[in-house]
Amino acid sequence: MSQWKNFSKGFIKENAVFVLFLGLCPTLGVTTSAVNGLGMGLATTFVLVMSNLVVSVVKNFIPDKVRIPSFIVIIATFVTVVELVMKGYVPALFDALGLFIPLIVVNCLVLGRAEAYASKNTIWSSLVDGAGMGLGFTMALTVLGAVRELLGSGAFFGMKLISGDAMLLFILPPGAFIALGYLIVLANMIKEKTS
Amino acid sequence: MAKKESTFLSMVATLFVVTLVAAGLLGSVFALTKEPIRLAELKKKNEAIQVVVPGFDNEPSQEVERIFMDGDSLYLYTARKGEEILGTAVETFTNEGFSGEFKLMVGFASDGSIIDIAVIKHAETPGLGDKMEKGKSDFSVQFMGKHPDSFNLAVKKDRGDVDAITASTITSRAYCDAVIRAHAAFMESQKDK
Numbered sequence: 001m002s003q004w005k006n007f008s009k010g011f012i013k014e015n016a017v018f019v020l021f022l023g024l025c026p027t028l029g030v031t032t033s034a035v036n037g038l039g040m041g042l043a044t045t046f047v048l049v050m051s052n053l054v055v056s057v058v059k060n061f062i063p064d065k066v067r068i069p070s071f072i073v074i075i076a077t078f079v080t081v082v083e084l085v086m087k088g089y090v091p092a093l094f095d096a097l098g099l100f101i102p103l104i105v106v107n108c109l110v111l112g113r114a115e116a117y118a119s120k121n122t123i124w125s126s127l128v129d130g131a132g133m134g135l136g137f138t139m140a141l142t143v144l145g146a147v148r149e150l151l152g153s154g155a156f157f158g159m160k161l162i163s164g165d166a167m168l169l170f171i172l173p174p175g176a177f178i179a180l181g182y183l184i185v186l187a188n189m190i191k192e193k194t195s
Numbered sequence: 196m197a198k199k200e201s202t203f204l205s206m207v208a209t210l211f212v213v214t215l216v217a218a219g220l221l222g223s224v225f226a227l228t229k230e231p232i233r234l235a236e237l238k239k240k241n242e243a244i245q246v247v248v249p250g251f252d253n254e255p256s257q258e259v260e261r262i263f264m265d266g267d268s269l270y271l272y273t274a275r276k277g278e279e280i281l282g283t284a285v286e287t288f289t290n291e292g293f294s295g296e297f298k299l300m301v302g303f304a305s306d307g308s309i310i311d312i313a314v315i316k317h318a319e320t321p322g323l324g325d326k327m328e329k330g331k332s333d334f335s336v337q338f339m340g341k342h343p344d345s346f347n348l349a350v351k352k353d354r355g356d357v358d359a360i361t362a363s364t365i366t367s368r369a370y371c372d373a374v375i376r377a378h379a380a381f382m383e384s385q386k387d388k
Contacts, residue, residue, distance in 0.1 A: 062209055063201035070213045077217040081224050088231030091239065095316070168323065168362070 006128050010136030016109045017140035018187035023109040026100050027141060028176040034157045037145025039093045040100060041138025047078045048110050052130035055118040071114045079104045109137060147179045246313040247302030248274040248282040255284060262380045269380040282310055287377035291369040294318040301377040308342040312374065324366035334360050343378045
């Protein structure tokens with residue numbers, strides 16, 4: 001598999017949200033606006049790339065039976081690094097995402113890629129895989145956030161397009177499920193057309 | 196290189212090294228970000244004080260009084276211009292928000308009337324409860340210049356004088372609860388003087 005294919009599979013073919021259904025808790029929780037989705041996606045991408053990198057470097061030194069605890073420690077370390085850096089340098093983003101940052105640790109996507117990909121592949125392909133899956137995740141979260149923001153508060157990336165309220169349902173939890181459902185339909189249509 | 200065998204010793208050694216490196220890394224990042232985090236929090240607090248008691252030229256965050264109430268503490272910051280006291284900013288809280296606790300900064304003039312109110316931290320529903328934030332709706336404007344003795348701090352549904360946020364009565368009630376607590380703390384601190 002070429003590296004380009006390895007990278008691009010995260011966007012449609014094996015998209016974490018639309019196809020693999022991994023990491024749905026942060027997906028549904030933070031996507032009340034496009035910016036929140038983007039921020040959460042980028043934070044997850046950073047953790048995913050770093051943990052894939054480190055896991056593929058140390059994979060031969062880690063005995064099989066303590067594989068999972070070691071991976072979790074590595075992931076948790078990077079999550080805490082992200083949390084501290086965000087708190088210190090972009091407090092506004094931290095206020096919006098703060099609650100969900102620790103959840104990246106248990107995001108199945110991160111552990112899933114560490115376990116299923118990085119622990120079996122070379123450093124370079126693991127890096128590419130992490131970046132592709134992470135950016136695919138970011139794309140999914142941003143699109144979902146943009147749809148919910150547009151329908152729910154009539155704004156696009158924070159710019160108000162209409163005055164007053166729109167369909168508030170889309171900002172609330174049920175709207176997340178409805179919007180995600182239709183986006184999955186859309187993603188599957190695209191996937192069928194391209195294959 | 197072959198995969199390492201899972202013996203007791205290798206497992207213990209691996210986990211020890213992994214956690215040691217992780218702890219070292221976290222410690223250094225924590226030390227690096229400690230100062231920026233403190234400054235960011237201080238800046239946020241100062242900005243909130245600036246909103247609710249504008250025009251001071253001292254450092255209100257240096258002049259703090261702490262009052263215990265309902266199982267938590269409220270912080271009172273005195274804002275001065277020269278020698279004159281402009282007012283007191285009270286950092287207050289409520290546990291009755293729709294998503295639990297939230298924190299407000301309430302500015303009181305020396306006669307006890309409310310100058311202005313700002314939201315410091317909350318987890319209320321975006322699009323509904325977060326309208327209590329300044330700039331998202333005019334909810335907080337109705338408190339400006341009111342005196343809690345003549346202005347009943349309860350939503351109209353509870354026979355008060357406060358216009359609640361549409362579809363966010365719980366948030367509005369919690370907001371009033373926090374303001375009432377701030378006023379009680381303010382009165383308490385005035386008693387000593």
